[in-house]
Amino acid sequence: MKLNEIRYKIDRIDRELLVLLQERMGLALRSKKFKAMISDPRREEDLLARAERLNLDLVERSFTRQLLATIIEESKRLQEEDRKLVAFQGEHGAYGEVASRQLVAGGAYIPCLEFVDVFRGVEEGDLDLGVVPVENSLEGAVTQVNDLLTTTDLKVIGEINVPVKHCLLATQGTDYREIRVVYSHPQALAQCRGFLMRNKLEPHPFYDTAGAAKMVARESPKASAAIASKLCAELYDLDVIKEGIEDGSSNSTRFLLLSREPYQGVGEKTSIIFAVPHEAGQLYDVLRLFAEANVNLTRIASMPLRSDPGNYSFFLDFEGARQDEKIAELLGKVEKLAIGMKLLGSYPADVSSL
Amino acid sequence: MKNLKLASRAAAEQTVISVGDVAFGRDFVVMAGPCSVESEAQTLAAACAVKAAGADILRGGAFKPRTSPYSFQGLGLQGLKILDKARRETGLPIVTEVLDPRDVSWVAEFADILQIGTRNMQNFALLKEVGMSRRPVLLKRGMFSTLEEWLNCAEYILSEGNPDVILCERGIRTFENYTRNTLDLSAVPAIKELTHLPIVIDPTHSTGRLSLIGPMSLAAVASGADGLLIEVHHDPKTALCDADQALTPDLFETLMRQLRPLHAFMRSIAD
Numbered sequence: 001m002k003l004n005e006i007r008y009k010i011d012r013i014d015r016e017l018l019v020l021l022q023e024r025m026g027l028a029l030r031s032k033k034f035k036a037m038i039s040d041p042r043r044e045e046d047l048l049a050r051a052e053r054l055n056l057d058l059v060e061r062s063f064t065r066q067l068l069a070t071i072i073e074e075s076k077r078l079q080e081e082d083r084k085l086v087a088f089q090g091e092h093g094a095y096g097e098v099a100s101r102q103l104v105a106g107g108a109y110i111p112c113l114e115f116v117d118v119f120r121g122v123e124e125g126d127l128d129l130g131v132v133p134v135e136n137s138l139e140g141a142v143t144q145v146n147d148l149l150t151t152t153d154l155k156v157i158g159e160i161n162v163p164v165k166h167c168l169l170a171t172q173g174t175d176y177r178e179i180r181v182v183y184s185h186p187q188a189l190a191q192c193r194g195f196l197m198r199n200k201l202e203p204h205p206f207y208d209t210a211g212a213a214k215m216v217a218r219e220s221p222k223a224s225a226a227i228a229s230k231l232c233a234e235l236y237d238l239d240v241i242k243e244g245i246e247d248g249s250s251n252s253t254r255f256l257l258l259s260r261e262p263y264q265g266v267g268e269k270t271s272i273i274f275a276v277p278h279e280a281g282q283l284y285d286v287l288r289l290f291a292e293a294n295v296n297l298t299r300i301a302s303m304p305l306r307s308d309p310g311n312y313s314f315f316l317d318f319e320g321a322r323q324d325e326k327i328a329e330l331l332g333k334v335e336k337l338a339i340g341m342k343l344l345g346s347y348p349a350d351v352s353s354l
Numbered sequence: 355m356k357n358l359k360l361a362s363r364a365a366a367e368q369t370v371i372s373v374g375d376v377a378f379g380r381d382f383v384v385m386a387g388p389c390s391v392e393s394e395a396q397t398l399a400a401a402c403a404v405k406a407a408g409a410d411i412l413r414g415g416a417f418k419p420r421t422s423p424y425s426f427q428g429l430g431l432q433g434l435k436i437l438d439k440a441r442r443e444t445g446l447p448i449v450t451e452v453l454d455p456r457d458v459s460w461v462a463e464f465a466d467i468l469q470i471g472t473r474n475m476q477n478f479a480l481l482k483e484v485g486m487s488r489r490p491v492l493l494k495r496g497m498f499s500t501l502e503e504w505l506n507c508a509e510y511i512l513s514e515g516n517p518d519v520i521l522c523e524r525g526i527r528t529f530e531n532y533t534r535n536t537l538d539l540s541a542v543p544a545i546k547e548l549t550h551l552p553i554v555i556d557p558t559h560s561t562g563r564l565s566l567i568g569p570m571s572l573a574a575v576a577s578g579a580d581g582l583l584i585e586v587h588h589d590p591k592t593a594l595c596d597a598d599q600a601l602t603p604d605l606f607e608t609l610m611r612q613l614r615p616l617h618a619f620m621r622s623i624a625d
Contacts, residue, residue, distance in 0.1 A: 176431055177456045198488075199459045241431070242463055 093232035158257035184227035267346035383581030403603035485514025525560025534562025
């Protein structure tokens with residue numbers, strides 16, 4: 001091995017160490033919810049003792065002890081800070097994390113495998129807040145999330161539109177001319193089809209955009225790149241070869257911020273879900289209430305009711321807050337007409353991307 | 355010139371190539387900027403200066419064909435990203451040179467116009483590759499080339515399916531050595547007789563002398579050229595290449611003030 005090859009490998013290992021540390025800190029923050037006190041001397045001694053049992057000739061026991069003690073100290077310091085645990089679905093760097101960072105500054109962003117883990121985690125109190133996508137400007141509703149919204153007790157306390165700006169990412173030092181294979185989620189690959197074709201790149205489907213970035217950073221497969229968010233470049237130490245490689249220009253995803261408690265302020269927007277009896281004119285009667293009250297609807301979507309095939313639940317977003325007299329009165333009328341109207345919450349509107 | 359199936363005057367109506375807000379073959383298009391992209395600060399400073407003076411398109415090299423292999427070769431991909439940023443900040447479209455067929459699709463992702471330099475005019479592999487791209491091509495005349503050879507190179511690009519070729523006269527080698535090359539302005543009306551493709555003038559590389567750039571730019575307007583390609587550097591003394599032939603933003607602004615009225619006047623007496 002030559003010096004530059006050795007250094008390349010060392011860099012990769014350092015990157016890996018830091019990414020793992022990030023994961024470890026996230027878990028430590030989650031553990032706080034289950035402990036009466038942050039400090040747990042017995043657990044600390046266990047950790048240190050267990051590491052010392054490992055017989056690594058190049059990593060001496062005294063060094064191991066010192067290193068772990070430093071990590072534990074930092075982990076306790078982080079737990080002392082009052083960081084909100086914000087759950088999103090996907091790996092670190094997913095667009096859900098991009099949304100989370102914009103909705104809740106200075107939080108601890110916790111990756112979850114599935115959307116249902118985000119909902120359950122917040123519902124059960126293991127996590128403070130959840131961020132989930134409800135719809136994409138090109139692909140439409142995210143059905144899994146909308147389905148979970150119909151049954152959850154969580155409240156919507158915020159929203160944000162995140163522009164989906166795909167980036168071509170590769171490990172540092174990769175010659176862009178050598179790239180042949182590109183890993184990403186099938187949807188991201190589809191959105192960048194033109195770019196891939198123009199540059200004769202072969203799309204390889206992966207379970208997640210951020211997961212693809214993580215894999216490329218960890219394994220550095222030959223002649224490969226990933227399509228993911230710019231945040232992934234920072235998190236996994238990848239080079240941005242090109243930003244904004246998607247074919248369409250206006251691709252954005254709307255995310256909702258979920259909490260156990262409703263939004264304390266007045267808000268500008270309200271979301272409800274309702275179903276109506278299977279009779280002629282029922283939906284029209286509900287919508288007419290909004291027309292008569294001169295309330296502007298910002299989203300209307302329908303979804304089959306799992307519990308009652310052939311019947312639908314309707315998702316309505318509109319301008320105004322539940323505290324407004326006009327809206328409160330309107331909601332009272334809707335409740336009488338509909339079967340099981342559910343108020344998801346009133347919250348500040350995202351006006352940044354209008 | 356019988357091999358010019360697509361490039362000859364008779365083959366098509368005047369070619370009009372829209373780039374951003376302007377169109378070659380319809381407007382008088384001024385492309386200006388540094389010889390090479392040296393840093394983000396230098397490129398953005400030059401971009402803002404030429405934009406303020408009224409340039410239509412930003413030029414700047416990320417890949418540099420240098421006489422010596424030890425001279426600055428350009429920033430490559432990093433340079434392309436800087437040009438991309440300059441476009442976003444100023445709104446000016448980008449023209450930049452491509453040297454290697456393997457780079458064509460990538461440069462096309464960042465640039466609005468692909469430039470083929472004088473040394474690569476007859477690099478047929480490169481011509482075929484830009485012929486397959488979807489970007490307009492600025493084809494510089496080889497410094498030892500006849501008009502017929504030049505137009506045959508344009509034919510290479512057209513025959514691959516890319517109809518948007520802009521010719522650029524940049525001086526040819528003669529026995530005169532006071533100027534860097536001899537600017538062949540007669541090429542402008544000659545090209546207008548021979549082809550429907552637009553032609554622009556590079557007064558910087560052809561003369562190689564700061565004092566001659568202004569007069570030859572005005573002469574280019576009078577000759578009927580469709581535009582200019584000029585080097586402007588915010589601090590020519592520190593430039594990493596062609597330091598002694600780049601206009602300062604002040605000189606460029608003065609020139610721009612003379613160019614536009616002269617062009618309007620030439621238009622007014624054309625009929």
